[in-house]
Amino acid sequence: MTLADPATRTSAPVALVDVVKRFPGLTALDGVSLELAPGEFVALLGPSGCGKTTALRVLAGLESADDGHILIDDRDVVDVPTNKRDIGMVFQSYSLFPHLTVAENVEFGLRMRGVPAAERRQRAGAMLDMVGLDHHAERFAHQLSGGQQQRVALARALVTQPRVLLLDEPLSALDAKVRVGLRDEIRRIQTELGITTLFVTHDQEEALAVSDRVAVMRTGRIEQIGTPEALYSRPVNDFVADFVGLSNRMPAEVIGGVVVIEGQRVPLIDTDAHAGPVHALVRPEDIVFATDGDAHARSAVVVTTSFLGSLRRTRVRFSDGAEATLQHEVGHTPNPGDTVRVRLTGRPVAVSRL
Ligand code: ATP
16 A cells, blocks of 8 residues: 555545634634535635634634534534544644654654554655655654755645645745745645645745635635636636736726726726726736837836846836836846837726725
8 A cells, every 4th residue: 555545545525614703803704615626726815814724723623613514525524623524734833743753753643543553654654755755754853944844744744644634824934945846746745645635825826836726815705716827817806816916006997898098998807897997907917018000009118127037027107107017028128217118918907996
C-alpha cells in the first residue's frame, strides 16, 4: 500500500449549509453555504475579518455553529467532535512539537490511533517522501526552515489519510519565493491524493493560482463562488472585481445599457446596472495603446511606467484628470510626460455606484 494509492482512499464531498456563527456583538458567518465536490480544491478568499477562519473552524468543529448544517460525506457532523470528523489541518503558525523529531511529529496521529510502530514508520516515511523531506526525518523543528516546517505540518496532517484537508493561511509566514514553491507543491500533493481541500487565504494571487474554485467572502457572507477565470472575467459586483485582480476605477456613466468611459461605449458585465454616473472597474489589460487614426482613441499623458519582467505597466492621465494603468508588452517603452493615444479593448466591465 502507498499513501497515494487511489484504491486506499476516497474523497468526501463537503458542504456548509446556511451556517451562522455569532460572537458577542458580531455575526462572523451570516448564512454561509458552500459545497466542495470530492477531491475539489476550494479557496476561501477575502479581506481580514470577513470570517474565513471562522468558517474553517466551524467546519473543523473547533467552533460550534449557531445555525445551519455541516455535511461531510452527506452526513451532518454538527454534533461530531473534531477528532471524529476525519479532517487534517495545517495552520499559519508552525505547530510542530518541538521535542519530537520530524518523523515522530508525522507519526503522532498514527500513534494516537494505536497504529503499530512498523506501520507508523512506513507510512510516515512515505508521507515525508511525498513532501520531499525524507532525508530530514531525524531533525527537530528548530533545525528546519519555515517552508520545511510547513511541509512537515502537511505530512502530519495527511498521514492519517483524512478525507478532508483544511489549510488556514499555511503560507503567510513564508517569504515570497518559498510561498510560491510550497503552494504549487501543496496543489501537486492534493491532486495526487485527491483529497477534498478548503484553503483559507487573503492573497488573491495565491487563491487564483491553485484552486479549482474560489469563494470570495465579505463580512460573513459569500459574494461569489466560481472558477478563477469566472471570478476574474465575470465578477458579480464591484467588490469581487476590486478584490480579484487589479482594476482601474474610472469615472464613467451608464447610458442605455452600456457604460461610457472616456467617451468610449463599452458593454457592461451586469447588464441590469442602473443608468447614471458610476465608477467603471477596468482591468489594466483592457486598455491598450491605439493605432493612428483610431476614432475611439483618447489622448493621455504618461505619468509613470514600470518594467515588470515579462510585461510593463504604464500609468496615464486623461485631460479630465482621470488616471488609468495599462498593461502592455515590454517592447513598447513610453516615457513620463509623453503624450500617447489609448483606447479600451471593449471587453465588458464591472461598474460600481458612486
Ligand atoms: P484574517 O484574515 O484576519 O484571519 P478572517 O477572515 O479569517 O480574518 P475571522 O478570524 O474568521 O476572520 O474573524 C471574523 C470576525 O469574527 C472578526 O471580526 C473577528 O474579530 C471575529 N472573531 C473571530 N473569533 C472570535 C472570537 N473567538 N470571539 C469574538 N470574535 C471573534
